[in-house]
Amino acid sequence: xxxxxxxxxxxxxxxxxxxxxxxxxxxxxxxxxxxxxxxxxxxxxxxxxxxxxxxxxxxxxxxxxxxxxxxxxxxxxxxxxxxxxxxxxxxxxxxxxxxxxxxxxxxxxxxxxxxxxxxxxxxxxxxxxxxxxxxxxxxxxxxxxxxxxxxxxxxxx
Numbered sequence: 001x002x003x004x005x006x007x008x009x010x011x012x013x014x015x016x017x018x019x020x021x022x023x024x025x026x027x028x029x030x031x032x033x034x035x036x037x038x039x040x041x042x043x044x045x046x047x048x049x050x051x052x053x054x055x056x057x058x059x060x061x062x063x064x065x066x067x068x069x070x071x072x073x074x075x076x077x078x079x080x081x082x083x084x085x086x087x088x089x090x091x092x093x094x095x096x097x098x099x100x101x102x103x104x105x106x107x108x109x110x111x112x113x114x115x116x117x118x119x120x121x122x123x124x125x126x127x128x129x130x131x132x133x134x135x136x137x138x139x140x141x142x143x144x145x146x147x148x149x150x151x152x153x154x155x156x157x
Contacts, residue, residue: 002046003142004037005125006064006100007053007133015050015061015105023067023101026134027075028083030095034134039070039096041136047156048100049137049145051125060109060145063156068099103156106149119144 006026008014018024029035048064072093075083088094114120124135137145146152 001139002041002043003048003137003139004042004046004066005049005051005060005135005137007051010052010055014052015064015102018050018062018064018100019102019105023099025068025073025097025099027073027097029073029097029133030083030085031132031134034132035096037134037136038098042066042098042134043069047103047142049142050102053133057108057110057112059111060106060114060149062105063103063146063151064100065103065156066098067101070096070098073097104151106146106151109145109148113148114145117144117148 026038029038044066046066048066049060050062050064052059052061072090073083073095075081076085076088076093076095077090078084085094114123115126120126120141123137123141124130143153146156
């Protein structure tokens with residue numbers, strides 16, 4: 001099993017909306033490195049730290065699970081849509097997405113608190129210049145974030 005962190009802006013798609021929806025596709029990612037992770041490495045059953053970015057304070061809000069591995073992001077084919085890419089076609093898709101479902105809401109684990117935790121040293125989110133909306137997270141770092149939220153792996157598996 002792999003572990004991930006996926007960022008969403010609080011005012012665009014908060015964790016509470018994922019809970020209300022029950023499941024969603026993670027569309028609109030237009031970064032090749034993040035696309036490659038979703039296309040090639042994210043698998044059904046992988047766990048995700050759902051992170052609210054561009055808010056004060058930025059924070060982990062919950063845990064989600066991948067329920068469908070990478071498949072073509074059909075929003076890139078909608079010429080009227082926000083994520084249209086004229087170079088992406090159903091025959092030759094350029095972008096990919098995954099489906100996730102909520103697992104457990106967490107008490108807020110702020111970016112500041114994570115930066116202060118020496119057990120999270122090396123976590124991509126905490127590295128300078130790391131802006132990817134999809135990031136790999138080690139099992140050790142994933143478990144440490146859960147611990148910071150007074151949760152444990154058995155709560156989310």
